[in-house]
Amino acid sequence: MVFIISSLVGAFIHGIQLKQETKKILWAFLNINLYLTIATYSICIWYEAYGLKITGILIPIYTILAIGIGLYNNFIAGSYTSFVVFTIINLFLLMIILIINIRKKHYLVYFLLAIIVFTIGSYLQTIYTLRLDLILVLDHNGIYHLMVMLFVILNYIGIKRSINNS
Numbered sequence: 001m002v003f004i005i006s007s008l009v010g011a012f013i014h015g016i017q018l019k020q021e022t023k024k025i026l027w028a029f030l031n032i033n034l035y036l037t038i039a040t041y042s043i044c045i046w047y048e049a050y051g052l053k054i055t056g057i058l059i060p061i062y063t064i065l066a067i068g069i070g071l072y073n074n075f076i077a078g079s080y081t082s083f084v085v086f087t088i089i090n091l092f093l094l095m096i097i098l099i100i101n102i103r104k105k106h107y108l109v110y111f112l113l114a115i116i117v118f119t120i121g122s123y124l125q126t127i128y129t130l131r132l133d134l135i136l137v138l139d140h141n142g143i144y145h146l147m148v149m150l151f152v153i154l155n156y157i158g159i160k161r162s163i164n165n166s
Contacts, residue, residue: 002037006030031083032070038087039066045094045111048162049101087122091115107165110158114151121147 009030013023039062047055065086073082098112124130125144132138138146 002033002040006033006037009033028074031074032067034083035066035070035073035086036063038090039063042090042094045097048105048108048111048158049097091119105162105165107158107161110154110161114154114158117147117154118151121151 009026013026013030018026043055043058043062046058069082069086073079095112095115098108098115102108102112121144124147125140127140130140130143132143136142
């Protein structure tokens with residue numbers, strides 16, 4: 001759900017002309033929601049790897065961290081750096097967890113591939129001169145969002161395989 005909210009608010013901010021004050025409020029909300037998106041995704045991966053018991057412990061920890069760092073970012077730091085660091089640490093940890101557990105649960109490979117695709121897409125988004133001429137001309141943001149779509153598809157396949165293994 002937080003992923004959907006982040007997507008909708010992001011599309012709204014980027015797609016509609018808004019007053020600067022309104023954008024600032026929406027960005028503050030979106031920033032905290034993005035932290036919660038990474039936190040929720042992380043909890044889901046922990047669940048897939050280790051089950052329900054660990055999830056109960058991690059939900060309050062991740063929620064407090066996500067909201068706390070999000071508030072810090074919005075009102076003190078004012079930069080995107082803390083989100084990038086939060087995301088990198090989590091994704092790196094998740095990759096280790098997935099690699100450790102992949103032999104026991106083969107479907108975890110889809111989540112690992114999803115994270116790798118997302119990481120590559122995030123890196124490509126930082127290359128402002130990047131362009132891809134297909135049917136449409138895609139800049140660095142367009143390429144990133146294509147990678148996010150692939151990320152979603154790989155996660156969907158992982159979830160379907162997880163359900164089939166239950």
